[in-house]
Amino acid sequence: MDAYQNVGIRRRMARFFRRDGRALIFAMDHGFEHGPTDFEEHWEHVNPRIILRKVIRAGVDGVMMLPGLARIAGDELRPNVGLMIKLTSKTELRPKDDQLLQSQLGFVEDAVKLGADAIAATVYWGSPAEDVMMRQFAEIASYAHDLGFPVVQFAYPRGPYINERYGKKEDYRVVMYGARAAVESGADMIKTYWTGSRETFAKVVEAAAGVPVLLSGGAKTEKPVDFLKLVWEVIEAGGAGAVVGRNIFQRENPEPFIKALIKVVHRNEDPEEAAKAEGLL
Ligand SMILES: O=C(COP(=O)(O)O)[C@@H](O)[C@H](O)[C@H](O)COP(=O)(O)O
Numbered sequence: 001m002d003a004y005q006n007v008g009i010r011r012r013m014a015r016f017f018r019r020d021g022r023a024l025i026f027a028m029d030h031g032f033e034h035g036p037t038d039f040e041e042h043w044e045h046v047n048p049r050i051i052l053r054k055v056i057r058a059g060v061d062g063v064m065m066l067p068g069l070a071r072i073a074g075d076e077l078r079p080n081v082g083l084m085i086k087l088t089s090k091t092e093l094r095p096k097d098d099q100l101l102q103s104q105l106g107f108v109e110d111a112v113k114l115g116a117d118a119i120a121a122t123v124y125w126g127s128p129a130e131d132v133m134m135r136q137f138a139e140i141a142s143y144a145h146d147l148g149f150p151v152v153q154f155a156y157p158r159g160p161y162i163n164e165r166y167g168k169k170e171d172y173r174v175v176m177y178g179a180r181a182a183v184e185s186g187a188d189m190i191k192t193y194w195t196g197s198r199e200t201f202a203k204v205v206e207a208a209a210g211v212p213v214l215l216s217g218g219a220k221t222e223k224p225v226d227f228l229k230l231v232w233e234v235i236e237a238g239g240a241g242a243v244v245g246r247n248i249f250q251r252e253n254p255e256p257f258i259k260a261l262i263k264v265v266h267r268n269e270d271p272e273e274a275a276k277a278e279g280l281l
Pocket of ligand 1: 027033219243246
């Protein structure tokens with residue numbers, strides 16, 4: 001039984017990662033997690049079918065969504081594009097004190113029915129609600145692994161004691177701690193924050209002990225090349241790629257930007273050269 005599960009996990013992982021062990025994944029859970037205002041810069045992208053067509057045409061390796069968007073637009077995905085379904089979230093409408101919890105909004109069975117290739121869940125390490133999220137993750141991971149599905153942890157340290165002890169959640173010691181906690185809790189992929197330098201991000205990658213570490217994109221950079229440079233540093237640090245939302249859907253024309261990102265992630269191309277080649281400089 002164990003051997004079957006492992007083959008299932010490996011085969012499904014390969015739907016995201018190319019032979020180089022890297023992946024560029026498009027993230028679209030912002031309408032829930034941040035609110036639809038995230039789409040106001042290019043409002044047509046609030047329609048999942050419109051943006052999914054663009055990102056898939058441009059060549060992303062995978063897409064991450066909550067179950068409801070997968071239900072209404074998952075049929076846009078071509079068979080060679082991995083589908084990651086995230087089963088936890090929170091809205092920004094919650095009272096501030098409750099925003100350090102991600103609640104479960106779907107079940108492994110739903111993700112399987114929707115054709116998922118991987119199941120994701122967030123843990124806010126250091127949150128007063130860490131215990132709840134650890135249990136959610138354990139339940140999701142245990143069942144998903146039984147069925148042969150890889151599990152992605154959005155390992156996001158955030159909480160009052162982190163600020164008191166380390167000053168900020170992006171301190172590499174904090175990010176590294178979250179990544180290690182993700183590994184030790186059974187994650188097959190990790191999505192986490194940038195630590196500010198290649199050297200410190202390389203330590204996060206090392207602490208993950210072979211489990212692929214993906215950058216969580218973050219707010220849109222004004223110049224596209226600045227985001228390409230950031231992703232280049234991630235790759236140079238041994239990162240496995242990036243999960244990117246706003247830097248894609250908040251651009252009027254995301255396709256050349258994605259093509260440049262693919263050159264950086266999969267071909268180690270210099271970010272300025274990649275930007276020039278795609279008309280972004
Ligand atoms: O993890 C998320 C939110 O994180 P946040 O609480 O904004 O730090 C997701 O909503 C996004 O999928 C993730 O941030 C990737 O999207 P971008 O950051 O690239 O927009």
